[in-house]
Amino acid sequence: MMQEGNQKHSQSTLGLYIHVPFCSSTCDFCAFYQERPSKKKMESYFTGLQKEWKQANLAQPVDTVFVGGGTPGILQPDQLKRLCEFIKGMGLGEKVEWTVELAPNEVTEEKLSVLHKGGVNRISLGVQTFDAELMVALGRKHGPEKVFRAYDMIRETGFKSVNLDLIFGIPHQTINQWESDMTQAVELDPDHLSTYCLTFEEDTALYYRLAKGELSINPEKEAAFYERAWEFLPGKGYSQYEVSNFAREGYACVHNLNTWKMNHWVGLGPSACSQYQGRRWKNPSNLEQWLTGVSNGFSREDYDEFLEISHHTLAEDALLFGLRMNQGINLAEIANRFGLSKEYQKQLIHFFKALGKVGLIKQSGEWISCTQEGRIRADAIAAQIPVVEGISV
Ligand code: SF4
Structure with missing residues (x-):
């Protein structure tokens, strides 16, 4: 299915x-x-x-x-x-x-x-x-x-x-x-x-x-x-x-x-990365290995990286990359697009409120984005985005 x-x-x-x-x-x-x-x-x-x-x-x-x-x-x-x-x-x-x-x-x-x-x-x-x-x-x-x-x-x-x-x-x-x-x-x-x-x-x-x-x-x-x-x-x-x-x-x-919006992309050639229809993979960073893979048909083990991605992984990455953008993220839109549970949405709202109190996040209507101080620390913020245990891959 x-x-x-x-x-x-x-x-x-x-x-x-x-x-x-x-x-x-x-x-x-x-x-x-x-x-x-x-x-x-x-x-x-x-x-x-x-x-x-x-x-x-x-x-x-x-x-x-x-x-x-x-x-x-x-x-x-x-x-x-x-x-x-x-x-x-x-x-x-x-x-x-x-x-x-x-x-x-x-x-x-x-x-x-x-x-x-x-x-x-x-x-x-x-x-x-x-x-x-x-x-x-x-x-x-x-x-x-x-x-x-x-x-x-x-x-x-x-x-x-x-x-x-x-x-x-x-x-x-x-x-x-x-x-x-x-x-x-x-x-x-x-x-x-x-x-x-x-x-x-x-x-x-x-x-x-x-x-x-x-x-x-x-x-x-x-x-x-x-x-x-x-x-x-x-x-x-x-x-x-x-x-x-x-x-x-x-x-x-x-x-x-x-x-950055976690749509589809397909990479061709050695070391190229792809994300397509629920899977993410990285081609071998070696011309010979890549040629062998394309000649024989790749199996998962032939890739440098291979991952079946869940909605929650995609949602977390959409949040992570979204916060690097000046426009920021629309939480309701991400929740709807990736089918996030109410419980997880509550955790995210709590997380962003806490960051707002220390001046790293600001809200404008439905959009949440980093302040300048927050953007400097975008990678550290991304690393702390709550993960839904047992669901994220
Ligand atoms: S070594 Fe070649 S591929 Fe790498 S940055 Fe320089 S020009 Fe670009």
């Missing part, structure tokens, strides 16, 4: 993520699965994508597409054309938002032209910083001039929606340098800005330096960087809609919103 949760979610929108697992750089902060490309690996990758897509056998059109990596821009123009044709053949919704992530080093006029003609309508450029010294600290292999040239080419090609990714909390970065990065980003006039706090992921060069004591983490300084962005960017016309994301009106990233 179909689970009640599946019935409730059958109308969810669908986001498609495609992971291009190739890159020729080794940025010191990068924990994304990627390896050096070769002609043979590239060919197997395309064959694997086709097979995985057929196996997914989705019963609804794709509403958003996000191609990330690795570095999708490492694909040559003929390979990008092939990827675009493959994606177009998937049955895209009429107003699909279709993003491709590009590293400045890999941007060329020819590749951009192929993407534009192929149907891509949003480019996300991995700037990280405009500061030449901080670029070295991150292990980037190019200077700021590459970023400016790449941005100009993107606009000249005719892309109407452009995001810039920035990183803060880089070792030895000052607040003034952060403000200078934001100023230079705003001067380029993008439509969207994502601002991420540097994290020290395992198996990255920065993580080893942290482990050796050469670097340290300073939560107060990180909070100051966050707060500077939250004051600065809205003043320049970029409304904050999530802890790390800012957009001009009408340019919020629909693909990310789809994920």
Whole structure:
């Protein structure tokens, strides 16, 4: 019998993520699965994508597409054309938002032209910083001039929606340098800005330096960087809609919103994650293992992670991600959507009231959202959201 949760979610929108697992750089902060490309690996990758897509056998059109990596821009123009044709053949919704992530080093006029003609309508450029010294600290292999040239080419090609990714909390970065990065980003006039706090992921060069004591983490300084962005960017016309994301009106990233609202998403390629019809899984972060999985048909054990998800898990995650958004959450709507018991709703109301008393949460009509202080502590708040014992998976 179909689970009640599946019935409730059958109308969810669908986001498609495609992971291009190739890159020729080794940025010191990068924990994304990627390896050096070769002609043979590239060919197997395309064959694997086709097979995985057929196996997914989705019963609804794709509403958003996000191609990330690795570095999708490492694909040559003929390979990008092939990827675009493959994606177009998937049955895209009429107003699909279709993003491709590009590293400045890999941007060329020819590749951009192929993407534009192929149907891509949003480019996300991995700037990280405009500061030449901080670029070295991150292990980037190019200077700021590459970023400016790449941005100009993107606009000249005719892309109407452009995001810039920035990183803060880089070792030895000052607040003034952060403000200078934001100023230079705003001067380029993008439509969207994502601002991420540097994290020290395992198996990255920065993580080893942290482990050796050469670097340290300073939560107060990180909070100051966050707060500077939250004051600065809205003043320049970029409304904050999530802890790390800012957009001009009408340019919020629909693909990310789809994920944060706990709708459906399906990821293709090594290390890609999916959440579809009551299940959540992560593909193996290894090209060979992924290819074996798509050739033989994946069983649960072949995935890096696999989970049957209950309504309550989805509801908890909708609360967790919802609280990171400026709009916040509508508890009644979440309760109705995920079929939450009255008892659990009471626990949540009690929890939010307690947070309201200490100034971390505010309420406006039916909506509950974090105050600025609460948003700084969004992860800690999320970790304390009551769990329904015996029901949540
Ligand atoms: S360019 Fe992107 S994928 Fe490649 S190492 Fe740097 S951050 Fe990672």
